[in-house]
Amino acid sequence: MDAGEPKFRRRKADRPGEIVEAALEVFAEKGFAAARLDEIARRAGVSKGAVYLYFETKEDIFRAVVTRAISPNIAAVQAMAAAHPGPISELIGGVAKVVAEVIAGTLIGSVAKMVIAEAGNFPEIARVWHDELVAQALAAMSTAIEAAQARGEVRPGDPRTYAIQLVAPLLMTVLWRETFVPVGARPFDTAAVAAQHVETLLNGMLTQGARA
Amino acid sequence: MDAGEPKFRRRKADRPGEIVEAALEVFAEKGFAAARLDEIARRAGVSKGAVYLYFETKEDIFRAVVTRAISPNIAAVQAMAAAHPGPISELIGGVAKVVAEVIAGTLIGSVAKMVIAEAGNFPEIARVWHDELVAQALAAMSTAIEAAQARGEVRPGDPRTYAIQLVAPLLMTVLWRETFVPVGARPFDTAAVAAQHVETLLNGMLTQGARA
Amino acid sequence: MDAGEPKFRRRKADRPGEIVEAALEVFAEKGFAAARLDEIARRAGVSKGAVYLYFETKEDIFRAVVTRAISPNIAAVQAMAAAHPGPISELIGGVAKVVAEVIAGTLIGSVAKMVIAEAGNFPEIARVWHDELVAQALAAMSTAIEAAQARGEVRPGDPRTYAIQLVAPLLMTVLWRETFVPVGARPFDTAAVAAQHVETLLNGMLTQGARA
Amino acid sequence: MDAGEPKFRRRKADRPGEIVEAALEVFAEKGFAAARLDEIARRAGVSKGAVYLYFETKEDIFRAVVTRAISPNIAAVQAMAAAHPGPISELIGGVAKVVAEVIAGTLIGSVAKMVIAEAGNFPEIARVWHDELVAQALAAMSTAIEAAQARGEVRPGDPRTYAIQLVAPLLMTVLWRETFVPVGARPFDTAAVAAQHVETLLNGMLTQGARA
DNA sequence: AATGAATGAGAGTTCATTCAT
DNA sequence: GATGAATGAACTCTCATTCAT
Numbered sequence: 001m002d003a004g005e006p007k008f009r010r011r012k013a014d015r016p017g018e019i020v021e022a023a024l025e026v027f028a029e030k031g032f033a034a035a036r037l038d039e040i041a042r043r044a045g046v047s048k049g050a051v052y053l054y055f056e057t058k059e060d061i062f063r064a065v066v067t068r069a070i071s072p073n074i075a076a077v078q079a080m081a082a083a084h085p086g087p088i089s090e091l092i093g094g095v096a097k098v099v100a101e102v103i104a105g106t107l108i109g110s111v112a113k114m115v116i117a118e119a120g121n122f123p124e125i126a127r128v129w130h131d132e133l134v135a136q137a138l139a140a141m142s143t144a145i146e147a148a149q150a151r152g153e154v155r156p157g158d159p160r161t162y163a164i165q166l167v168a169p170l171l172m173t174v175l176w177r178e179t180f181v182p183v184g185a186r187p188f189d190t191a192a193v194a195a196q197h198v199e200t201l202l203n204g205m206l207t208q209g210a211r212a
Numbered sequence: 213m214d215a216g217e218p219k220f221r222r223r224k225a226d227r228p229g230e231i232v233e234a235a236l237e238v239f240a241e242k243g244f245a246a247a248r249l250d251e252i253a254r255r256a257g258v259s260k261g262a263v264y265l266y267f268e269t270k271e272d273i274f275r276a277v278v279t280r281a282i283s284p285n286i287a288a289v290q291a292m293a294a295a296h297p298g299p300i301s302e303l304i305g306g307v308a309k310v311v312a313e314v315i316a317g318t319l320i321g322s323v324a325k326m327v328i329a330e331a332g333n334f335p336e337i338a339r340v341w342h343d344e345l346v347a348q349a350l351a352a353m354s355t356a357i358e359a360a361q362a363r364g365e366v367r368p369g370d371p372r373t374y375a376i377q378l379v380a381p382l383l384m385t386v387l388w389r390e391t392f393v394p395v396g397a398r399p400f401d402t403a404a405v406a407a408q409h410v411e412t413l414l415n416g417m418l419t420q421g422a423r424a
Numbered sequence: 425m426d427a428g429e430p431k432f433r434r435r436k437a438d439r440p441g442e443i444v445e446a447a448l449e450v451f452a453e454k455g456f457a458a459a460r461l462d463e464i465a466r467r468a469g470v471s472k473g474a475v476y477l478y479f480e481t482k483e484d485i486f487r488a489v490v491t492r493a494i495s496p497n498i499a500a501v502q503a504m505a506a507a508h509p510g511p512i513s514e515l516i517g518g519v520a521k522v523v524a525e526v527i528a529g530t531l532i533g534s535v536a537k538m539v540i541a542e543a544g545n546f547p548e549i550a551r552v553w554h555d556e557l558v559a560q561a562l563a564a565m566s567t568a569i570e571a572a573q574a575r576g577e578v579r580p581g582d583p584r585t586y587a588i589q590l591v592a593p594l595l596m597t598v599l600w601r602e603t604f605v606p607v608g609a610r611p612f613d614t615a616a617v618a619a620q621h622v623e624t625l626l627n628g629m630l631t632q633g634a635r636a
Numbered sequence: 637m638d639a640g641e642p643k644f645r646r647r648k649a650d651r652p653g654e655i656v657e658a659a660l661e662v663f664a665e666k667g668f669a670a671a672r673l674d675e676i677a678r679r680a681g682v683s684k685g686a687v688y689l690y691f692e693t694k695e696d697i698f699r700a701v702v703t704r705a706i707s708p709n710i711a712a713v714q715a716m717a718a719a720h721p722g723p724i725s726e727l728i729g730g731v732a733k734v735v736a737e738v739i740a741g742t743l744i745g746s747v748a749k750m751v752i753a754e755a756g757n758f759p760e761i762a763r764v765w766h767d768e769l770v771a772q773a774l775a776a777m778s779t780a781i782e783a784a785q786a787r788g789e790v791r792p793g794d795p796r797t798y799a800i801q802l803v804a805p806l807l808m809t810v811l812w813r814e815t816f817v818p819v820g821a822r823p824f825d826t827a828a829v830a831a832q833h834v835e836t837l838l839n840g841m842l843t844q845g846a847r848a
Numbered sequence: 849a850a851t852g853a854a855t856g857a858g859a860g861t862t863c864a865t866t867c868a869t
Numbered sequence: 870g871a872t873g874a875a876t877g878a879a880c881t882c883t884c885a886t887t888c889a890t
Contacts, residue, residue, distance in 0.1 A: 015849095028332075029332045030332060030333060031243060031244075031245060031329055031330065031332070031333065032243070032245075032246075033243060033244075033245030033246045034244075034245045034333055036883095036884075036885090037884075037885060037886085038884080038885095046850080046851090047850065047851045047852060048851085048852070048885090048886090049850065049851050049852060049886095049887080049888085050849080050850055050851075052885095052886070052887080053849070053850075057885080057886085058885065058886090113328060113329065115391065116325060116328060116329065116387055116390070116391050117243055117325065117328065117329030117330075118243065118329075119390065119391040119392075119394065119395070120240070120241045120242060120243070120394070121242060121243065121246055123394060123395050124395075126391055126392060126394070126395045127395040127396070130391075130392045130395060130396075130397055134392065134397075135397065155412075157408050157411075157412070158404070158408060160400075161381075161400070161404070161405050161408050161409070162408075162412075164381050164384055164385075164388075164400065164405065165381045165405075165408070165409050165412060165413075168380035168381040168383070168384040169373075169376050169377045169380040169381075171380070171384065172376055172380040172383065172384070173376075175328055178328070178331065179327065179328050179331040179338055179342075180331075180338060180342045180346065182331065182332070182335060182338070183331070183335050183336075183338045183339040183342060184339070184342075185342050185346075185347065188372075188373070188376065192370070192373070193373050193376065193377075196369050196370060196373050196374075196377070197373070197377050199369075199416075200367075200369070200374075200377060200413065200416040200417050201377075201412065201413075201416055202416070203415070203416035203417075204411075204412040204413055204414070204415035204416025204417070205412050205415075205416070227874090248858095248859080248860095249859080249860060249861085250859090250860095258875075258876090259875065259876050259877065260860090260861085260876085260877075261861090261862080261863085261875070261876055261877065262874075262875055262876075264860095264861065264862075265873095265874065265875075269860080269861085270860065270861095439853090452756070453756045454756060454757060455667060455668070455669060455753055455754065455756070455757065456667075456669075456670075457667060457668075457669030457670045458668075458669045458757055460879095460880080460881095461880080461881065461882085462880090462881095470854075470855090471854065471855045471856065472855085472856075472881090472882085473854070473855055473856065473882090473883080473884085474853075474854055474855075475882095476881095476882065476883075477853070477854075481881085481882080482881070482882090537752060537753065539815065540749060540752060540753065540811055540814070540815050541667055541749065541752065541753030541754075542667065542753075543814065543815040543816075543818065543819070544664075544665045544666060544667070544818070545666060545667065545670055547818060547819050548819075550815055550816060550818070550819045551819040551820070554815075554816045554819060554820075554821050558816065558821075559821065579836075581832050581835075581836070582828070582832060584824075585805075585824070585828070585829050585832050585833070586832075586836075588805050588808055588809075588824065588829065589805045589829075589832070589833050589836060589837075592804035592805040592807070592808040593797075593800050593801045593804040593805075595804070595808065596800055596804040596807065596808070597800075599752055602752070602755065603751065603752050603755040603762055603766075604755075604762060604766045604770065606755065606756070606759060606762070607755070607759050607760075607762045607763040607766060608763070608766075609766050609770075609771065612796075612797070612800065616794070616797065617797050617800065617801075620793050620794060620797050620798075620801070621797070621801050623793075623840075624791075624793070624798075624801060624837065624840040624841050625801075625836065625837075625840055626840070627839070627840035627841075628835075628836040628837055628838070628839035628840025628841070629836050629839075629840070651870095672862095672863075672864090673863075673864060673865085674863080674864095682871080682872090683871065683872045683873060684864090684865090684872085684873070685865095685866080685867085685871065685872050685873060686870080686871055686872070688864095688865070688866080689870070689871075693864080693865085694864065694865090850890100851888100851889100851890080852887105852888100852889105852890100853887105853888095853889095853890105854886105854887080854888090854889100855884105855885100855886080855887075855888100856884100856885105856886100857883105857884100857885100858882105858883090858884095859881105859882085859883075859884100860880105860881095860882090860883100861879105861880085861881085861882105862878105862879090862880075862881100863876105863877100863878100863879095863880100864876100864877105864878100865875105865876085865877100866874105866875085866876075867872100867873100867874095867875090867876100868872100868873105868874095868875100869871100869872080869873100869874105
């Protein structure tokens, strides 16, 4: 009997994935504590009891949400780390572009917001986020910048600070979108900010010789 | 008689102020929902009931915390708005310094974190924060930058974006401190970041003529 | 296996009904404000939380208790309204009998007590009780008495007052039972009071001609 | 200095009286449990603390309210008990008149409502009310009616029931006023009800010989 | 596997009562 | 006597978690 059956039945196999997806939405909107399991279950299209077939606790779901948001980006970071040894300007332009794309194309902004908000309550989540994502990216960039300084491309200065200088405005556009746009603020176009920022920053950090 | 622990102390002192102070601590650590009134009261040195002599609800306390963090900074923003019409480099250097000092010297970072985290649940708080603080500061800087562009000091580009580029790394150091330092990350020295950033940015955004 | 006490019983039975029943008991004993949800739940044989699966608030339960006490009596009132046009003495005797039976056989007395007690706090409940029950009954009786007066059966006088004269002593026996019997007062036998009262009242209100 | 002083300063001596008066109002409106000591104090024009100079607990105030409503009526009841041995019709007419006046002229109705409502929570209050007021009045009337029956004035029947028959409609008008008039019901005029009821009842209970 | 009715510990809030002033 | 800020026990209501079905 086909009657009454949903047209597209989602593969049973991905129940956990659907729950994590729904949970991401709810956690992003409400924060961890204010998120209701009822709502997560409802949005995932399952019963509240079913959630507990796949996750032990609410915290468990939260961890899964963050972990899942991390994984697909680890590759990008590793690629960055193993990046071409060409002129630093290419690397920086590339990094900014990738970061801008990730920001625009994924929900990583919401997750970052949650990590910031719940760092006090779930230190191990902040730690994972830092260790697997942020620190690695920062280290990769610092290393590249340091090498470029050694090659005389980049002016003196703390490489880690240069790295933060690069990504901060991009991250700021995400937080802006999450925080102020819903209450009427004019949004920032991440790509446009990235473009202007890369130009300004390169202009400011490269040595005379490196500016072709 | 001073000896002995009086059951009921009556401090003429600023009870609401003490409660708001304690609440700021707890909210910053736990977030709004996970903060316990018991704990706020305990840290304020009063009973749970006493809190309700001064505030109607938990939300009310939260609003007071944010409002109170805003007020002392409004002056700084207004001063910035009415700033000298001298060379933009001076203004930017000044702004960065003030921002760095505020960040280092006040708890505004914790509050900002709370505003980001709870924007979804308390839109009116995000709105106040934006309208009274963020938008004003941004507008003042944009205007100054625009004027500098008209004077030929600053290269072409979106003034509002330039403004964000300036402050973003500084704000990032706060979020870093709140989020990752407690789990072992190496902190950023806001003042040092400010110094390097101002130099890089000015170098990047000023026209040839403006660079003395 | 029937043996053993299952932690979660699922009675298909009328949970809301059981809760309302338990609530009626507790409200009648303690009054609305002094009634404890714990106790209502306990007497209904459910947990405190379960009560909130079926009712939004304590007030909601209270309304359900009163509403539920009203409904089965509406029929009786309507029957009264559509009563036979025979001699008024029959009607009055019949009404007194029905009222006496309802009083003796149901918990309506307790509910009436609650309505009286909480009229100030829950006006809409007093209104419902009045509009759907009391006013209707009174109107039906007044109309019948008026018709009897037109037929020369009943002596002059305000029909609504005659109606109150008729039922007041019966209602008084309920309040007596609720109020004074528990502290040792001798109870009134509602049926006996009804019998004597009907005889006295008919004797007093009928015209000479109507007394066979 | 007279300036700032209230024109009529109430005698200090009657603070308790003023509190009881205020409490009567509040209890009558809200019931015992829902009445707030804040409100009682406010209406009495004293501080909350002052209330505790005169009364130990809220229950204590409640008892005082009821007791105070009883006392002035005890005299009336005793007068009734010691009544003239004249024809019963005079007595009954007199009693009805007095009761109607008390009902109309005092707040005894509100108190009666409270006694009914709180009988379950404060049995000793119900007991006092019964023993000192209700039972005495009932006994006095029963005795008089019994004597009248012995004299052949009143038809056979239970004297206590006759007594209830007499006062019930009058009491009903009070409860009606307290309960249904505030939600829009048409009030009963107690005096008018008394007049019609006395006539009807006497007509119904007197023997042929006693009807002049 | 899946449900959802049921649980019960724990939260925010209220308010009779106390006591330093 | 009088005040009113302060207390803390007790309440209603919520919601993550469980388990009979």
